[in-house]
Amino acid sequence: MPNPFTHLPAPMHCPPMDPSYPFNEGAEIARVARLLGGYLQPWQRMVINRATQYRPVENAQGKMVRGYKYSKVLISVPRQSGKTHLILPKELHSLMLRPSSRALYTAQTGADARIQMLAMMKRIAQSDLADLTTPRRSNGSEGISLNENGSELARFSPTFSAVHGEHPHLVVLDEIWKHSKDLGEALLGAIVPSQITIKEESQIWMISTKGTAKSEFMNGIIDDGLAGTDPSLLYVEFSMPEDMDPYDPATWWKFHPALGNTITEDALYSSMGLPYGEWMRAYMNVVVSSDNPLIPIEDFDHLEAEPLAVPDLNTCVFAYEAGALGECGCVVVSWIDIDGTPCVRVLRQAPGTAWLPPYLAALSRRYPGASFVADDGGPTRAITDALNARDDFQPYNLEMLSINERTVADSNFLRMVLETKNLKHDGSQPLRDAIGNVSTREYNGTLRFDRDRSPAPIAALIASSVALYAAQHPTAMPSVAA
Numbered sequence: 398m399p400n401p402f403t404h405l406p407a408p409m410h411c412p413p414m415d416p417s418y419p420f421n422e423g424a425e426i427a428r429v430a431r432l433l434g435g436y437l438q439p440w441q442r443m444v445i446n447r448a449t450q451y452r453p454v455e456n457a458q459g460k461m462v463r464g465y466k467y468s469k470v471l472i473s474v475p476r477q478s479g480k481t482h483l484i485l486p487k488e489l490h491s492l493m494l495r496p497s498s499r500a501l502y503t504a505q506t507g508a509d510a511r512i513q514m515l516a517m518m519k520r521i522a523q524s525d526l527a528d529l530t531t532p533r534r535s536n537g538s539e540g541i542s543l544n545e546n547g548s549e550l551a552r553f554s555p556t557f558s559a560v561h562g563e564h565p566h567l568v569v570l571d572e573i574w575k576h577s578k579d580l581g582e583a584l585l586g587a588i589v590p591s592q593i594t595i596k597e598e599s600q601i602w603m604i605s606t607k608g609t610a611k612s613e614f615m616n617g618i619i620d621d622g623l624a625g626t627d628p629s630l631l632y633v634e635f636s637m638p639e640d641m642d643p644y645d646p647a648t649w650w651k652f653h654p655a656l657g658n659t660i661t662e663d664a665l666y667s668s669m670g671l672p673y674g675e676w677m678r679a680y681m682n683v684v685v686s687s688d689n690p691l692i693p694i695e696d697f698d699h700l701e702a703e704p705l706a707v708p709d710l711n712t713c714v715f716a717y718e719a720g721a722l723g724e725c726g727c728v729v730v731s732w733i734d735i736d737g738t739p740c741v742r743v744l745r746q747a748p749g750t751a752w753l754p755p756y757l758a759a760l761s762r763r764y765p766g767a768s769f770v771a772d773d774g775g776p777t778r779a780i781t782d783a784l785n786a787r788d789d790f791q792p793y794n795l796e797m798l799s800i801n802e803r804t805v806a807d808s809n810f811l812r813m814v815l816e817t818k819n820l821k822h823d824g825s826q827p828l829r830d831a832i833g834n835v836s837t838r839e840y841n842g843t844l845r846f847d848r849d850r851s852p853a854p855i856a857a858l859i860a861s862s863v864a865l866y867a868a869q870h871p872t873a874m875p876s877v878a879a
Contacts, residue, residue, distance in 0.1 A: 404657035405439035422449035440654035475682040492548035507554030574608025581614030636682035686833035701824040711766030716864035720854035727856035731864035743825035773797035806866035831858035
C-alpha cells in the first residue's frame, strides 16, 4: 500500500541536504514506522532525511561508525503535527542499530515524560513490535527494552541533576519552550559530556512548538539555527507566515504540515476558541509575548474605535513614560469623548529618551492649556527633572502620580478593557506590544504594571494608564482663545 500522506507545505526554515554526507537513515526509520503500524508524513520524512545525514567515520576505538552531520536537532512544528509519531520510530531505530545502547526521553516535566512514555508503550503494544520489546511501567523508571540486543529507552525528569553518569546515543527533549534558560543550559551541559566518547554517532533531538518571549533557552537555539552560526545544529521550522490571517483556513494550508494528512480543517476549527495568545503559539507556531496574557489582545483590539468628535488638544492630557532601561520613550494623549468614553492615542514612541524633554516642551508651548502627567518613579522621574529645568517647558499643569495613584490607574485600565469595555484607542502597535509583554507586581492587594519585570518595554501601556487616570480626574482648565 502506498503512503497515503501527500501534503507538504514549504517549511519556514530547513537547510538543504549536504552532499558531503551522502547517507541518511530516512528509509530505515520509515520501515520502523511501518512496523509500528503507520507511515511517516512527508514533513517527518524530510526532517529525518536531513537530521540523520551521515558518512562512515572511525571512532576513538578504531571502529567504523555512522558519523552524523548534526549532533543537535531542533524541530519546531505546531500542535497536532505528529511529533510522537516522528520521535518513537527514531528512538526505536537508534536502539535497534546499536546493541546495548541507551536512549533517553524527557518532556516539560517528569510527569509529562511519564505520560508520553506510557503512550509510546501503548502504541508498541498494538504493533508488530510488541513481542520484541519489554515495557517497564514502574513510576520513575518507565522505559522500553529490546529483547534481542539489550538496548533500552528510558524517561528522565528535566532537573539540574539529570543525565549525569549516563552515556546515551540519543537524547530527546520534548516541548523545550517551557524550560528556563538556566535549566535548558544545565541539561545540555550534562548531556553533551555524557556523549563525548560516542560523539560521532550520538545526537540530541529537541522538538517543540514555539514558546513565549520568556522562552530564552529555546529562542536562543532558534536564533542560532536561523543564523547558521552553529554547524552542528539542524533547525527546521513550520510556522504561520507573517501578515496572514491566523483564523483563515487558507492560511493553515500554507504551513501546517499535518493538515490533509492526519488532521482536517475541522480539527483546527475545534480549537479556535482558545485565547488568542495560546492559539497563535500552539497552532500557528509563532512566539508570543506571554502564554497567559494579563489582557487578551483580542479583547483590547475590539476596543479600537474613532472618537465621535476631534478633541481640542488644549483640553487634553499628555502623558510620558521612559522604558525601564531607557531603551525607549513614549508620549500619549487622552481625553473624554462627547459620549463620555475615555480615549487614548499614542502620539510618539521612539528609541532612547533624550528626545522626550524637547518634544514635551514643544507640546507645552503649542497647547498651553493642556495638562501633563507622568508616573513619579523609575527612569521617568529623570525626564520630569529635565523638564522642570527647562525654561521653555510651560505646561498649564504638571502632575506626578504617586505609587498609590499609579496602582489605582492601572486597576482602572484593566477594568475598562476587561470588564466595562469602556475605552477607545487607535490600535497603535507600541501599545499592543506593551499589552502583550506586560508583567505585574502586587501592591496592597492590587496589580500594578511593572516595567522592570516585563520582558520588553511597556512604556506605551504605563503612559496610557497614567493619561487615562488624569483625564478622568481633571484639574480646572483655563479658557484658551481659539
